[in-house]
Amino acid sequence: MNPPVNNTGVSLQVRGLRKSFGGQEVLRGVDLDVRPGEIFVIMGPSGSGKSVLLKHLIGLETPDAGEILINGESIESADIAAKYRMALVFQSGALLNSLTVGENVGLYLTEHRLKTPAEIERIVAEQLEIVGLAEAVNKMPAELSGGMKKRAAIARALVIDPQLILYDEPTSELDPLSAVVIGDEILELKRKIHVTSVVVSHDRDLAFGVADRIAIIHEGRILTVGTPDEVKRFNDPLIQRFLHADFKRDPQSKTL
Amino acid sequence: MFQNIGEIVLLFWRTLCALPFAWRQRQKVFDQFFEIGNASLLMVCVLSFFIGAVIALQTGPVLVERGLASAVGGIVGISVAKELAPVMMAILIAGRIGSAMAAEIGSMRVYQEIDALRTMNINPIHYLVLPRVLAIAIALPLLVVFAILVGWFGGAVVAASNSRIGIPFQAFFDGLRDIVDLQDVANGLFKSFCFAVIIGAVSCHQGLVTIGGPRGIGRSVTKAVVNSIVLIVIFDYILTRFLLK
Numbered sequence: 001m002n003p004p005v006n007n008t009g010v011s012l013q014v015r016g017l018r019k020s021f022g023g024q025e026v027l028r029g030v031d032l033d034v035r036p037g038e039i040f041v042i043m044g045p046s047g048s049g050k051s052v053l054l055k056h057l058i059g060l061e062t063p064d065a066g067e068i069l070i071n072g073e074s075i076e077s078a079d080i081a082a083k084y085r086m087a088l089v090f091q092s093g094a095l096l097n098s099l100t101v102g103e104n105v106g107l108y109l110t111e112h113r114l115k116t117p118a119e120i121e122r123i124v125a126e127q128l129e130i131v132g133l134a135e136a137v138n139k140m141p142a143e144l145s146g147g148m149k150k151r152a153a154i155a156r157a158l159v160i161d162p163q164l165i166l167y168d169e170p171t172s173e174l175d176p177l178s179a180v181v182i183g184d185e186i187l188e189l190k191r192k193i194h195v196t197s198v199v200v201s202h203d204r205d206l207a208f209g210v211a212d213r214i215a216i217i218h219e220g221r222i223l224t225v226g227t228p229d230e231v232k233r234f235n236d237p238l239i240q241r242f243l244h245a246d247f248k249r250d251p252q253s254k255t256l
Numbered sequence: 257m258f259q260n261i262g263e264i265v266l267l268f269w270r271t272l273c274a275l276p277f278a279w280r281q282r283q284k285v286f287d288q289f290f291e292i293g294n295a296s297l298l299m300v301c302v303l304s305f306f307i308g309a310v311i312a313l314q315t316g317p318v319l320v321e322r323g324l325a326s327a328v329g330g331i332v333g334i335s336v337a338k339e340l341a342p343v344m345m346a347i348l349i350a351g352r353i354g355s356a357m358a359a360e361i362g363s364m365r366v367y368q369e370i371d372a373l374r375t376m377n378i379n380p381i382h383y384l385v386l387p388r389v390l391a392i393a394i395a396l397p398l399l400v401v402f403a404i405l406v407g408w409f410g411g412a413v414v415a416a417s418n419s420r421i422g423i424p425f426q427a428f429f430d431g432l433r434d435i436v437d438l439q440d441v442a443n444g445l446f447k448s449f450c451f452a453v454i455i456g457a458v459s460c461h462q463g464l465v466t467i468g469g470p471r472g473i474g475r476s477v478t479k480a481v482v483n484s485i486v487l488i489v490i491f492d493y494i495l496t497r498f499l500l501k
Contacts, residue, residue: 055371059374060374060375081377082377086375087375088371088372088375090368090371092367094367094369094371094372095369095372096364096369096372097364097367097369098360107376107378108376108377108378111383112378113280156376
Protein backbone atom coordinates (compact mmCIF):
# COMPACT_ATOMS: atom_id res chain seq x y z
CA MET A 1 0.00 0.00 0.00
CA ASN A 2 1.51 3.31 -1.02
CA PRO A 3 -0.07 6.34 0.57
CA PRO A 4 -0.69 9.33 -1.66
CA VAL A 5 1.95 12.06 -1.56
CA ASN A 6 -0.17 14.88 -0.24
CA ASN A 7 0.88 16.81 2.79
CA THR A 8 -2.09 19.16 3.10
CA GLY A 9 -4.33 18.77 6.08
CA VAL A 10 -7.83 17.55 5.41
CA SER A 11 -11.19 19.03 6.31
CA LEU A 12 -13.49 17.17 8.64
CA GLN A 13 -17.25 17.46 8.91
CA VAL A 14 -19.44 15.79 11.52
CA ARG A 15 -23.18 15.78 10.85
CA GLY A 16 -25.83 14.78 13.38
CA LEU A 17 -23.66 12.18 15.11
CA ARG A 18 -25.49 10.01 17.63
CA LYS A 19 -24.22 7.11 19.68
CA SER A 20 -25.66 5.10 22.56
CA PHE A 21 -24.11 2.41 24.73
CA GLY A 22 -26.56 0.10 26.50
CA GLY A 23 -29.41 2.55 26.26
CA GLN A 24 -27.38 5.52 27.46
CA GLU A 25 -27.03 8.19 24.81
CA VAL A 26 -23.44 9.44 24.81
CA LEU A 27 -23.51 11.58 21.66
CA ARG A 28 -26.78 13.46 21.00
CA GLY A 29 -26.48 14.91 17.52
CA VAL A 30 -22.99 16.38 17.25
CA ASP A 31 -22.26 18.77 14.36
CA LEU A 32 -18.73 20.07 13.74
CA ASP A 33 -16.66 21.54 10.92
CA VAL A 34 -12.89 21.34 11.17
CA ARG A 35 -10.96 23.31 8.57
CA PRO A 36 -7.87 21.99 6.78
CA GLY A 37 -4.67 22.64 8.73
CA GLU A 38 -6.27 24.05 11.87
CA ILE A 39 -5.86 22.94 15.46
CA PHE A 40 -9.34 22.21 16.74
CA VAL A 41 -9.72 21.51 20.43
CA ILE A 42 -12.74 19.71 21.87
CA MET A 43 -13.12 20.52 25.56
CA GLY A 44 -15.57 19.29 28.08
CA PRO A 45 -15.89 17.73 31.50
CA SER A 46 -15.23 14.02 32.07
CA GLY A 47 -17.97 11.82 30.67
CA SER A 48 -19.18 14.44 28.20
CA GLY A 49 -18.48 12.19 25.18
CA LYS A 50 -15.15 13.66 23.99
CA SER A 51 -13.23 10.41 23.64
CA VAL A 52 -16.20 8.60 22.07
CA LEU A 53 -16.46 11.41 19.52
CA LEU A 54 -12.73 11.11 18.79
CA LYS A 55 -13.02 7.35 18.23
CA HIS A 56 -15.80 8.01 15.70
CA LEU A 57 -13.59 10.50 13.85
CA ILE A 58 -11.03 7.79 13.06
CA GLY A 59 -13.52 4.98 12.48
CA LEU A 60 -12.97 2.99 15.68
CA GLU A 61 -16.66 3.36 16.52
CA THR A 62 -19.65 3.16 14.22
CA PRO A 63 -22.30 5.83 14.79
CA ASP A 64 -25.95 4.96 15.41
CA ALA A 65 -26.89 7.94 13.24
CA GLY A 66 -25.18 10.79 11.43
CA GLU A 67 -22.09 10.88 9.29
CA ILE A 68 -18.45 11.92 9.30
CA LEU A 69 -16.89 13.32 6.14
CA ILE A 70 -13.20 13.74 5.38
CA ASN A 71 -12.69 16.16 2.49
CA GLY A 72 -16.36 15.51 1.70
CA GLU A 73 -16.01 11.70 1.61
CA SER A 74 -17.70 9.45 4.13
CA ILE A 75 -15.34 7.84 6.63
CA GLU A 76 -17.23 4.60 6.06
CA SER A 77 -16.22 4.39 2.39
CA ALA A 78 -14.01 1.38 1.68
CA ASP A 79 -10.84 3.13 0.51
CA ILE A 80 -10.80 6.02 2.99
CA ALA A 81 -7.89 4.58 5.00
CA ALA A 82 -5.82 4.13 1.86
CA LYS A 83 -6.72 7.59 0.59
CA TYR A 84 -6.06 9.72 3.66
CA ARG A 85 -3.42 9.25 6.29
CA MET A 86 -4.87 9.59 9.76
CA ALA A 87 -3.36 8.96 13.18
CA LEU A 88 -4.63 8.87 16.72
CA VAL A 89 -2.43 9.53 19.73
CA PHE A 90 -4.11 7.54 22.49
CA GLN A 91 -4.42 8.83 26.04
CA SER A 92 -2.37 5.88 27.30
CA GLY A 93 -0.03 5.90 24.32
CA ALA A 94 -1.25 2.38 23.39
CA LEU A 95 2.25 1.28 22.41
CA LEU A 96 2.49 -2.44 21.69
CA ASN A 97 4.08 -3.84 24.82
CA SER A 98 5.74 -6.74 23.01
CA LEU A 99 7.73 -4.41 20.71
CA THR A 100 10.56 -1.99 21.46
CA VAL A 101 9.94 1.72 21.15
CA GLY A 102 11.76 1.75 17.81
CA GLU A 103 9.69 -1.16 16.49
CA ASN A 104 6.51 0.57 17.66
CA VAL A 105 7.40 3.79 15.90
CA GLY A 106 8.32 1.98 12.68
CA LEU A 107 5.39 -0.45 12.79
CA TYR A 108 3.27 1.29 10.13
CA LEU A 109 6.14 1.39 7.66
CA THR A 110 7.22 -2.19 8.43
CA GLU A 111 3.77 -3.74 8.18
CA HIS A 112 2.85 -1.91 4.98
CA ARG A 113 6.34 -2.44 3.55
CA LEU A 114 6.67 1.17 2.54
CA LYS A 115 10.43 1.46 3.10
CA THR A 116 13.51 -0.71 3.35
CA PRO A 117 14.60 -1.74 6.86
CA ALA A 118 17.54 0.69 6.70
CA GLU A 119 15.25 3.58 5.72
CA ILE A 120 12.77 2.65 8.44
CA GLU A 121 15.60 2.67 10.98
CA ARG A 122 16.64 6.14 9.82
CA ILE A 123 13.08 7.52 9.89
CA VAL A 124 12.45 6.05 13.34
CA ALA A 125 15.66 7.63 14.66
CA GLU A 126 14.62 11.00 13.16
CA GLN A 127 11.14 10.93 14.63
CA LEU A 128 12.36 9.84 18.05
CA GLU A 129 14.92 12.64 17.92
CA ILE A 130 12.10 15.14 17.24
CA VAL A 131 10.21 14.06 20.36
CA GLY A 132 13.40 13.80 22.44
CA LEU A 133 13.44 10.03 22.78
CA ALA A 134 16.45 9.13 20.65
CA GLU A 135 18.03 7.16 23.48
CA ALA A 136 14.89 5.08 24.06
CA VAL A 137 14.83 3.35 20.68
CA ASN A 138 15.67 -0.08 22.08
CA LYS A 139 13.70 0.22 25.31
CA MET A 140 10.46 -1.64 25.93
CA PRO A 141 7.33 0.47 26.60
CA ALA A 142 7.20 -0.87 30.17
CA GLU A 143 10.51 0.92 30.84
CA LEU A 144 9.09 4.34 29.87
CA SER A 145 7.36 6.95 32.00
CA GLY A 146 3.84 8.14 31.11
CA GLY A 147 5.18 11.23 29.35
CA MET A 148 7.76 9.25 27.39
CA LYS A 149 5.06 6.83 26.26
CA LYS A 150 2.99 9.74 24.96
CA ARG A 151 5.94 11.21 23.12
CA ALA A 152 6.70 7.81 21.60
CA ALA A 153 3.04 7.58 20.53
CA ILE A 154 3.35 10.98 18.87
CA ALA A 155 6.50 9.78 17.06
CA ARG A 156 4.55 6.72 15.90
CA ALA A 157 1.79 8.98 14.60
CA LEU A 158 4.31 11.23 12.82
CA VAL A 159 5.82 8.31 10.91
CA ILE A 160 2.50 7.96 9.09
CA ASP A 161 3.06 11.53 7.80
CA PRO A 162 -0.57 12.22 8.73
CA GLN A 163 -3.01 14.62 7.11
CA LEU A 164 -5.26 14.35 10.14
CA ILE A 165 -3.93 13.74 13.64
CA LEU A 166 -6.17 13.19 16.64
CA TYR A 167 -4.97 13.56 20.22
CA ASP A 168 -6.85 12.01 23.13
CA GLU A 169 -5.99 13.92 26.31
CA PRO A 170 -2.37 14.48 25.24
CA THR A 171 -1.31 16.17 28.47
CA SER A 172 -3.12 14.04 31.04
CA GLU A 173 -0.77 12.53 33.63
CA LEU A 174 2.04 14.83 32.49
CA ASP A 175 3.98 17.35 34.54
CA PRO A 176 3.61 21.00 33.39
CA LEU A 177 6.97 21.01 31.57
CA SER A 178 6.17 17.86 29.61
CA ALA A 179 2.71 19.26 28.86
CA VAL A 180 4.28 22.37 27.35
CA VAL A 181 6.61 20.18 25.23
CA ILE A 182 3.59 18.30 23.89
CA GLY A 183 1.72 21.54 23.21
CA ASP A 184 4.74 22.97 21.36
CA GLU A 185 4.95 19.76 19.38
CA ILE A 186 1.31 20.09 18.26
CA LEU A 187 1.96 23.69 17.14
CA GLU A 188 5.21 22.70 15.40
CA LEU A 189 3.44 19.98 13.40
CA LYS A 190 0.88 22.48 12.19
CA ARG A 191 3.65 24.85 11.11
CA LYS A 192 5.79 22.18 9.48
CA ILE A 193 3.36 19.85 7.74
CA HIS A 194 0.05 21.77 7.89
CA VAL A 195 -1.62 18.76 9.45
CA THR A 196 -5.21 19.09 10.65
CA SER A 197 -5.22 18.45 14.39
CA VAL A 198 -8.16 17.56 16.60
CA VAL A 199 -7.28 17.64 20.28
CA VAL A 200 -9.59 16.28 22.93
CA SER A 201 -8.66 17.66 26.32
CA HIS A 202 -9.91 19.18 29.52
CA ASP A 203 -6.56 20.91 30.03
CA ARG A 204 -7.48 24.61 29.77
CA ASP A 205 -3.86 25.74 29.43
CA LEU A 206 -3.25 23.42 26.51
CA ALA A 207 -6.55 24.26 24.83
CA PHE A 208 -6.13 28.02 24.95
CA GLY A 209 -2.40 27.73 24.21
CA VAL A 210 -2.64 25.80 20.95
CA ALA A 211 -6.20 26.01 19.59
CA ASP A 212 -7.24 27.89 16.48
CA ARG A 213 -10.83 27.08 17.48
CA ILE A 214 -12.40 25.38 20.46
CA ALA A 215 -15.63 23.40 20.78
CA ILE A 216 -17.19 22.83 24.18
CA ILE A 217 -19.06 19.57 24.54
CA HIS A 218 -21.39 18.73 27.42
CA GLU A 219 -23.59 15.66 27.83
CA GLY A 220 -23.08 14.66 24.21
CA ARG A 221 -23.97 18.04 22.71
CA ILE A 222 -21.76 20.82 21.35
CA LEU A 223 -22.51 23.97 23.36
CA THR A 224 -20.39 26.38 21.36
CA VAL A 225 -17.60 26.57 18.77
CA GLY A 226 -15.30 29.55 18.33
CA THR A 227 -11.85 31.02 18.65
CA PRO A 228 -10.33 30.90 22.14
CA ASP A 229 -11.35 34.55 22.70
CA GLU A 230 -14.90 33.93 21.50
CA VAL A 231 -15.26 30.90 23.76
CA LYS A 232 -13.91 32.85 26.75
CA ARG A 233 -16.52 35.56 26.15
CA PHE A 234 -19.37 33.13 25.51
CA ASN A 235 -22.09 33.98 27.97
CA ASP A 236 -23.15 30.59 29.26
CA PRO A 237 -22.99 29.81 32.98
CA LEU A 238 -21.94 26.19 32.39
CA ILE A 239 -19.06 27.15 30.09
CA GLN A 240 -17.96 29.96 32.36
CA ARG A 241 -17.99 27.61 35.35
CA PHE A 242 -15.97 25.03 33.40
CA LEU A 243 -13.43 27.61 32.22
CA HIS A 244 -12.96 29.31 35.56
CA ALA A 245 -13.26 26.43 38.03
CA ASP A 246 -10.52 26.68 40.65
CA PHE A 247 -9.74 25.60 44.19
CA LYS A 248 -11.11 27.74 47.00
CA ARG A 249 -8.59 27.59 49.79
CA ASP A 250 -9.71 28.14 53.31
CA PRO A 251 -8.11 31.49 54.33
CA GLN A 252 -7.05 29.97 57.67
CA SER A 253 -5.15 27.17 55.99
CA LYS A 254 -2.77 29.73 54.44
CA THR A 255 -1.41 30.46 57.85
CA LEU A 256 -0.68 26.85 58.66
CA MET B 257 -23.44 -19.25 23.11
CA PHE B 258 -24.69 -19.41 19.49
CA GLN B 259 -23.48 -15.85 18.95
CA ASN B 260 -20.01 -16.91 20.18
CA ILE B 261 -19.95 -19.90 17.85
CA GLY B 262 -21.00 -17.67 14.95
CA GLU B 263 -18.26 -15.18 15.78
CA ILE B 264 -15.65 -17.95 16.05
CA VAL B 265 -16.68 -19.36 12.66
CA LEU B 266 -16.54 -15.87 11.16
CA LEU B 267 -13.09 -15.26 12.66
CA PHE B 268 -11.91 -18.60 11.28
CA TRP B 269 -13.27 -17.72 7.84
CA ARG B 270 -11.51 -14.33 7.92
CA THR B 271 -8.31 -16.06 8.99
CA LEU B 272 -8.65 -18.42 6.01
CA CYS B 273 -9.15 -15.42 3.75
CA ALA B 274 -5.94 -13.92 5.19
CA LEU B 275 -3.89 -17.01 4.24
CA PRO B 276 -2.43 -15.36 1.11
CA PHE B 277 -0.70 -12.90 3.50
CA ALA B 278 0.84 -15.71 5.56
CA TRP B 279 4.27 -15.41 3.94
CA ARG B 280 4.52 -11.77 5.04
CA GLN B 281 3.91 -12.88 8.63
CA ARG B 282 6.40 -15.78 8.50
CA GLN B 283 8.64 -14.34 11.21
CA LYS B 284 5.69 -14.06 13.61
CA VAL B 285 4.56 -17.58 12.69
CA PHE B 286 8.05 -18.85 13.45
CA ASP B 287 8.19 -16.95 16.76
CA GLN B 288 4.84 -18.38 17.84
CA PHE B 289 5.83 -21.86 16.65
CA PHE B 290 9.04 -21.68 18.69
CA GLU B 291 7.09 -20.44 21.70
CA ILE B 292 4.61 -23.32 21.48
CA GLY B 293 7.31 -25.97 21.00
CA ASN B 294 9.60 -24.53 23.62
CA ALA B 295 6.85 -24.23 26.19
CA SER B 296 5.31 -27.63 25.61
CA LEU B 297 7.74 -30.26 24.34
CA LEU B 298 9.00 -31.47 27.71
CA MET B 299 5.49 -31.57 29.16
CA VAL B 300 4.23 -33.44 26.08
CA CYS B 301 6.95 -36.07 26.50
CA VAL B 302 6.27 -36.56 30.21
CA LEU B 303 2.50 -36.71 29.76
CA SER B 304 2.56 -39.10 26.78
CA PHE B 305 5.12 -41.43 28.40
CA PHE B 306 2.81 -41.96 31.35
CA ILE B 307 -0.31 -42.21 29.16
CA GLY B 308 1.31 -45.07 27.22
CA ALA B 309 2.53 -46.57 30.47
CA VAL B 310 -0.86 -46.51 32.17
CA ILE B 311 -2.65 -48.05 29.15
CA ALA B 312 -0.12 -50.87 29.15
CA LEU B 313 -0.55 -51.28 32.91
CA GLN B 314 -4.36 -51.38 32.68
CA THR B 315 -4.67 -53.71 29.70
CA GLY B 316 -1.48 -55.81 29.94
CA PRO B 317 -2.24 -58.08 32.94
CA VAL B 318 -5.83 -58.72 31.78
CA LEU B 319 -4.78 -59.64 28.25
CA VAL B 320 -1.80 -61.72 29.34
CA GLU B 321 -3.98 -63.73 31.76
CA ARG B 322 -6.25 -64.60 28.81
CA GLY B 323 -3.38 -65.56 26.52
CA LEU B 324 -3.59 -62.36 24.43
CA ALA B 325 -0.12 -60.99 25.17
CA SER B 326 0.47 -60.22 21.49
CA ALA B 327 -2.44 -57.75 21.53
CA VAL B 328 -0.97 -55.48 24.25
CA GLY B 329 1.33 -53.60 21.84
CA GLY B 330 -1.50 -53.14 19.37
CA ILE B 331 -3.97 -51.86 21.95
CA VAL B 332 -1.49 -49.40 23.43
CA GLY B 333 -0.37 -48.38 19.92
CA ILE B 334 -3.81 -47.75 18.49
CA SER B 335 -5.29 -46.05 21.55
CA VAL B 336 -2.32 -43.70 21.86
CA ALA B 337 -2.10 -42.91 18.13
CA LYS B 338 -5.78 -42.50 17.34
CA GLU B 339 -7.21 -41.11 20.55
CA LEU B 340 -5.13 -40.37 23.60
CA ALA B 341 -2.18 -38.51 22.09
CA PRO B 342 -4.28 -36.13 19.93
CA VAL B 343 -6.89 -35.43 22.63
CA MET B 344 -4.61 -35.20 25.65
CA MET B 345 -2.05 -33.05 23.82
CA ALA B 346 -4.82 -30.78 22.55
CA ILE B 347 -6.10 -30.34 26.12
CA LEU B 348 -2.55 -29.65 27.32
CA ILE B 349 -1.98 -27.09 24.57
CA ALA B 350 -5.37 -25.47 25.22
CA GLY B 351 -4.28 -24.97 28.82
CA ARG B 352 -0.75 -23.80 28.13
CA ILE B 353 -0.92 -22.00 24.80
CA GLY B 354 -4.61 -21.18 24.32
CA SER B 355 -4.67 -19.43 27.67
CA ALA B 356 -1.54 -17.45 26.79
CA MET B 357 -3.04 -16.42 23.43
CA ALA B 358 -6.29 -15.26 25.04
CA ALA B 359 -4.40 -13.37 27.75
CA GLU B 360 -2.01 -11.64 25.35
CA ILE B 361 -4.65 -10.60 22.81
CA GLY B 362 -7.07 -9.76 25.63
CA SER B 363 -4.61 -7.40 27.27
CA MET B 364 -3.86 -5.82 23.88
CA ARG B 365 -7.58 -5.25 23.48
CA VAL B 366 -8.04 -3.80 26.98
CA TYR B 367 -5.02 -1.51 26.70
CA GLN B 368 -6.12 -0.22 23.25
CA GLU B 369 -3.19 -1.77 21.38
CA ILE B 370 -5.61 -3.38 18.92
CA ASP B 371 -7.31 -0.02 18.37
CA ALA B 372 -3.85 1.41 17.72
CA LEU B 373 -3.25 -1.27 15.06
CA ARG B 374 -6.56 -0.41 13.40
CA THR B 375 -5.74 3.30 13.30
CA MET B 376 -2.54 2.35 11.45
CA ASN B 377 -4.65 0.37 8.96
CA ILE B 378 -3.06 -2.86 10.20
CA ASN B 379 -5.59 -5.69 10.20
CA PRO B 380 -5.51 -7.41 13.64
CA ILE B 381 -6.48 -10.70 11.98
CA HIS B 382 -3.42 -10.58 9.73
CA TYR B 383 -1.16 -9.31 12.48
CA LEU B 384 -2.34 -11.26 15.52
CA VAL B 385 -4.69 -14.11 14.64
CA LEU B 386 -3.19 -15.56 11.45
CA PRO B 387 0.33 -16.16 12.86
CA ARG B 388 -1.04 -17.79 16.00
CA VAL B 389 -3.54 -20.06 14.25
CA LEU B 390 -0.96 -21.10 11.65
CA ALA B 391 1.74 -21.73 14.25
CA ILE B 392 -0.49 -23.88 16.45
CA ALA B 393 -1.88 -25.75 13.40
CA ILE B 394 1.70 -26.73 12.48
CA ALA B 395 3.01 -27.24 16.00
CA LEU B 396 0.28 -29.42 17.52
CA PRO B 397 0.46 -32.26 14.93
CA LEU B 398 4.26 -32.25 15.31
CA LEU B 399 3.93 -32.44 19.09
CA VAL B 400 1.46 -35.29 18.63
CA VAL B 401 4.06 -37.20 16.56
CA PHE B 402 6.40 -36.88 19.56
CA ALA B 403 3.58 -37.85 21.90
CA ILE B 404 2.72 -40.98 19.92
CA LEU B 405 6.33 -42.17 19.80
CA VAL B 406 6.98 -41.44 23.47
CA GLY B 407 3.60 -42.96 24.45
CA TRP B 408 4.45 -46.19 22.62
CA PHE B 409 7.84 -46.19 24.30
CA GLY B 410 6.21 -45.69 27.72
CA GLY B 411 3.87 -48.59 27.04
CA ALA B 412 6.75 -50.79 25.93
CA VAL B 413 8.80 -49.95 29.04
CA VAL B 414 5.94 -50.91 31.37
CA ALA B 415 5.08 -54.02 29.32
CA ALA B 416 8.69 -55.18 29.60
CA SER B 417 9.36 -54.22 33.21
CA ASN B 418 6.09 -55.18 34.91
CA SER B 419 6.21 -58.74 36.22
CA ARG B 420 2.48 -59.34 35.55
CA ILE B 421 2.91 -58.43 31.87
CA GLY B 422 6.48 -59.37 30.96
CA ILE B 423 6.37 -58.70 27.21
CA PRO B 424 9.79 -57.94 25.71
CA PHE B 425 10.33 -54.76 23.67
CA GLN B 426 10.58 -56.63 20.39
CA ALA B 427 7.36 -58.58 20.97
CA PHE B 428 5.53 -55.41 22.07
CA PHE B 429 6.46 -53.55 18.88
CA ASP B 430 5.76 -56.61 16.69
CA GLY B 431 2.24 -56.69 18.15
CA LEU B 432 1.93 -52.93 17.64
CA ARG B 433 2.99 -53.22 13.97
CA ASP B 434 0.41 -55.97 13.37
CA ILE B 435 -2.48 -53.73 14.39
CA VAL B 436 -1.43 -50.10 13.87
CA ASP B 437 -0.89 -48.88 10.33
CA LEU B 438 0.09 -45.51 8.91
CA GLN B 439 -3.56 -44.59 8.33
CA ASP B 440 -4.22 -44.77 12.09
CA VAL B 441 -1.36 -42.38 12.79
CA ALA B 442 -2.54 -40.10 9.99
CA ASN B 443 -6.04 -40.08 11.52
CA GLY B 444 -4.57 -39.00 14.86
CA LEU B 445 -2.57 -36.24 13.21
CA PHE B 446 -5.59 -35.03 11.25
CA LYS B 447 -7.58 -34.86 14.49
CA SER B 448 -4.81 -32.92 16.18
CA PHE B 449 -4.74 -30.46 13.26
CA CYS B 450 -8.50 -29.87 13.68
CA PHE B 451 -8.09 -29.45 17.44
CA ALA B 452 -5.27 -26.95 16.87
CA VAL B 453 -7.48 -24.83 14.64
CA ILE B 454 -10.22 -24.96 17.29
CA ILE B 455 -7.80 -23.87 20.07
CA GLY B 456 -6.34 -21.07 17.92
CA ALA B 457 -9.70 -19.72 16.76
CA VAL B 458 -11.42 -19.97 20.17
CA SER B 459 -8.50 -18.43 22.08
CA CYS B 460 -7.93 -15.58 19.63
CA HIS B 461 -11.68 -14.87 19.55
CA GLN B 462 -11.86 -14.74 23.34
CA GLY B 463 -8.90 -12.37 23.37
CA LEU B 464 -10.46 -10.09 20.77
CA VAL B 465 -13.78 -9.78 22.63
CA THR B 466 -12.21 -9.10 26.02
CA ILE B 467 -13.68 -6.16 27.91
CA GLY B 468 -13.33 -4.78 31.39
CA GLY B 469 -9.68 -4.66 32.47
CA PRO B 470 -7.69 -7.32 34.33
CA ARG B 471 -10.80 -9.20 35.53
CA GLY B 472 -12.03 -9.30 31.95
CA ILE B 473 -8.72 -10.76 30.85
CA GLY B 474 -9.01 -13.45 33.54
CA ARG B 475 -12.55 -14.29 32.40
CA SER B 476 -11.41 -14.52 28.77
CA VAL B 477 -8.57 -16.88 29.64
CA THR B 478 -10.91 -19.19 31.58
CA LYS B 479 -13.49 -19.14 28.78
CA ALA B 480 -10.85 -19.79 26.12
CA VAL B 481 -9.58 -22.91 27.91
CA VAL B 482 -12.99 -24.28 28.91
CA ASN B 483 -14.61 -23.65 25.51
CA SER B 484 -11.60 -25.14 23.70
CA ILE B 485 -11.75 -28.33 25.79
CA VAL B 486 -15.51 -28.70 25.34
CA LEU B 487 -15.20 -28.25 21.58
CA ILE B 488 -12.21 -30.63 21.42
CA VAL B 489 -14.23 -33.39 23.10
CA ILE B 490 -17.30 -32.79 20.90
CA PHE B 491 -15.25 -32.67 17.70
CA ASP B 492 -13.31 -35.74 18.84
CA TYR B 493 -16.52 -37.73 18.68
CA ILE B 494 -17.57 -36.22 15.34
CA LEU B 495 -14.15 -36.77 13.75
CA THR B 496 -13.85 -40.29 15.15
CA ARG B 497 -17.26 -41.17 13.71
CA PHE B 498 -16.27 -39.64 10.38
CA LEU B 499 -12.87 -41.34 10.23
CA LEU B 500 -14.09 -44.74 11.42
CA LYS B 501 -13.20 -47.46 8.94
